[in-house]
Amino acid sequence: MDVKKTALAGTLESSDIQITLSQGNNGISIDLDSSVEELYGDQIRKVITDTLTAYGIDNANVKAVDKGALDCVIKARTMAAAQRALDTADQPDWEVF
Amino acid sequence: MQTIFDHGKYQDIIAVLQNKDERVAVQNQLLKCNPSMTVVAAKLNIPGPIKNNSEIESFFAAGLSKFEEILLETGFNFICKKEWLDKDTGPERFYLVQASAIEIKACTSRFEELKPSYRLFDLDVLTNNNGVIKVLSRSDADQPARKCLICGRPAKECGRSRRHSVEDLQRKVSILISTNLLQCEKEKMANWLTQLALQALLYEVSAWPKPGLVDPVEHGAHLDMDIFTFINSSVSLRNYLHQAALIGTMSRSDDLSLLFEELREYGKRAEKKMFSVTDNVNTHKGAIFSLGVIVTAVGYSLQHLQKFDPDNIQTIIKHMLVNLINDDLKHLEQKEYLTAGEKQYLKYGLSGIRGEAHAGYPTVFKYGLPTLLTSVGDWNSRILMTFLELALHIEDSTLIKRAGTLTIQQWKNKEIKECLSLGGIETEAGWKKLNEIEKKFSQQNLSLGGTADLLIVTIFLGLVKEGMPDGF
Numbered sequence: 001m002d003v004k005k006t007a008l009a010g011t012l013e014s015s016d017i018q019i020t021l022s023q024g025n026n027g028i029s030i031d032l033d034s035s036v037e038e039l040y041g042d043q044i045r046k047v048i049t050d051t052l053t054a055y056g057i058d059n060a061n062v063k064a065v066d067k068g069a070l071d072c073v074i075k076a077r078t079m080a081a082a083q084r085a086l087d088t089a090d091q092p093d094w095e096v097f
Numbered sequence: 098m099q100t101i102f103d104h105g106k107y108q109d110i111i112a113v114l115q116n117k118d119e120r121v122a123v124q125n126q127l128l129k130c131n132p133s134m135t136v137v138a139a140k141l142n143i144p145g146p147i148k149n150n151s152e153i154e155s156f157f158a159a160g161l162s163k164f165e166e167i168l169l170e171t172g173f174n175f176i177c178k179k180e181w182l183d184k185d186t187g188p189e190r191f192y193l194v195q196a197s198a199i200e201i202k203a204c205t206s207r208f209e210e211l212k213p214s215y216r217l218f219d220l221d222v223l224t225n226n227n228g229v230i231k232v233l234s235r236s237d238a239d240q241p242a243r244k245c246l247i248c249g250r251p252a253k254e255c256g257r258s259r260r261h262s263v264e265d266l267q268r269k270v271s272i273l274i275s276t277n278l279l280q281c282e283k284e285k286m287a288n289w290l291t292q293l294a295l296q297a298l299l300y301e302v303s304a305w306p307k308p309g310l311v312d313p314v315e316h317g318a319h320l321d322m323d324i325f326t327f328i329n330s331s332v333s334l335r336n337y338l339h340q341a342a343l344i345g346t347m348s349r350s351d352d353l354s355l356l357f358e359e360l361r362e363y364g365k366r367a368e369k370k371m372f373s374v375t376d377n378v379n380t381h382k383g384a385i386f387s388l389g390v391i392v393t394a395v396g397y398s399l400q401h402l403q404k405f406d407p408d409n410i411q412t413i414i415k416h417m418l419v420n421l422i423n424d425d426l427k428h429l430e431q432k433e434y435l436t437a438g439e440k441q442y443l444k445y446g447l448s449g450i451r452g453e454a455h456a457g458y459p460t461v462f463k464y465g466l467p468t469l470l471t472s473v474g475d476w477n478s479r480i481l482m483t484f485l486e487l488a489l490h491i492e493d494s495t496l497i498k499r500a501g502t503l504t505i506q507q508w509k510n511k512e513i514k515e516c517l518s519l520g521g522i523e524t525e526a527g528w529k530k531l532n533e534i535e536k537k538f539s540q541q542n543l544s545l546g547g548t549a550d551l552l553i554v555t556i557f558l559g560l561v562k563e564g565m566p567d568g569f
Contacts, residue, residue: 039258
């Protein structure tokens with residue numbers, strides 16, 4: 001599935017992550033900005049990719065600005081962005097969560 | 098171990114994230130409507146699922162009043178624009194401040210370093226740069242990254258890896274907050290005692306008629322002062338009384354004579370200040386001593402017992418003043434200038450107020466306070482009844498000084514007993530007698546200055562006792 005429109009979720013507050021999803025055609029491509037990138041960059045990318053895959057999204061450009069978010073926060077914010085991008089419900093898909 | 102986290106509502110991730118969205122919306126709105134102002138968004142970093150409860154909320158409010166003091170002292174004007182103090186996701190407050198982000202960041206840094214517990218505060222500084230909202234980060238202000246509460250590594254690393262258990266983090270936070278709240282309680286107690294001490298000074302001078310003393314109606318025995326001199330004097334002592342209260346409520350020492358030495362230095366400064374606002378008239382010299390001692394002693398007693406215990410207060414006073422007689426009345430022969438009390442010690446062997454103080458103010462605790470606490474009617478009546486009782490049982494050095502003879506004591510006691518036997522101020526005859534006594538004192542230029550000091554401390558003790566919650 002592809003994203004239909006650009007969508008954003010999350011804030012730049014500490015312990016949060018801001019996810020922007022936009023159309024892409026080269027698989028899931030993640031541009032990550034994080035102060036803990038060296039230590040946790042791969043893990044953050046994995047959580048984002050896994051969450052998007054669970055929604056059936058195979059192609060998307062992801063801009064992620066991380067302010068020290070935990071995995072559960074990354075997942076929740078990615079879910080919210082995905083649903084907005086897919087123009088589905090405004091509520092998270094609890095089964096994915 | 099009990100922590101402050103044994104109550105409060107668990108917050109899930111969705112609630113916390115929704116709150117972040119709301120916070121950002123508020124911040125953006127404030128910056129949009131006030132583009133020339135800087136926003137300070139204040140919140141707490143509380144690890145774990147419980148983000149708010151009564152302790153957390155009190156801690157937040159008390160901490161921010163210190164932050165506001167910093168802004169006030171720096172001269173940065175601010176408006177508290179929005180707040181949610183009891184929200185389950187944690188207390189937050191938003192300020193609009195008229196200063197640049199970097200200047201305000203200096204204030205927030207100063208605040209965070211003020212007390213160990215203030216590192217739990219998270220004060221974000223935000224500006225609107227032509228429509229672009231910018232958060233001043235710690236590194237923008239040359240501040241090191243936040244360190245972990247437990248191990249001192251960068252906080253983000255420990256948070257990300259969940260290196261420490263929620264229980265460990267909560268235990269640490271609980272200690273920080275509890276310690277701070279205890280300190281706040283003591284500060285509140287000191288402010289309360291200061292206010293009551295000032296009230297006691299003003300209550301005493303306001304009661305009428307008081308033979309040999311200044312009251313709002315007459316001051317025939319003290320032509321060099323009036324009620325206004327006393328108001329000036331009382332108000333000038335506020336700072337001193339607060340110092341006395343702080344010594345008592347805060348002291349970690351068990352060397353009580355040291356507390357007194359410290360108090361005495363403050364007392365000397367307070368005397369100077371008093372003389373400067375009274376045209377060098379002695380209004381409250383004795384009160385500076387006695388009220389200072391009692392305020393300190395009450396503060397110390399409340400700090401340790403959390404209830405009003407007259408015996409304990411007396412014991413503390415005795416320990417504070419253990420060296421008083423020896424230090425003060427030992428080498429009088431060599432002194433060039435002697436006070437009334439010192440002269441009388443040499444002349445009559447009377448230890449005066451020093452003796453009374455040294456013994457833990459027995460006249461106050463045995464006669465004054467019980468009379469005040471059992472008295473009925475308005476404050477004027479209660480104070481006068483207490484005044485008569487004290488005057489009857491005290492060796493008033495001011496009276497002896499003015500009269501120049503010890504026999505004045507017998508005359509004074511006869512007059513007061515007569516007034517009391519007529520029913521005191523409760524009856525018309527007693528009231529008339531009291532007015533007559535006042536005239537006699539004025540005509541003969543006699544004073545009951547020593548009694549006034551004890552009356553002030555008795556009123557103070559009565560106000561404390563009656564102001565304590567029931568059962569304390």
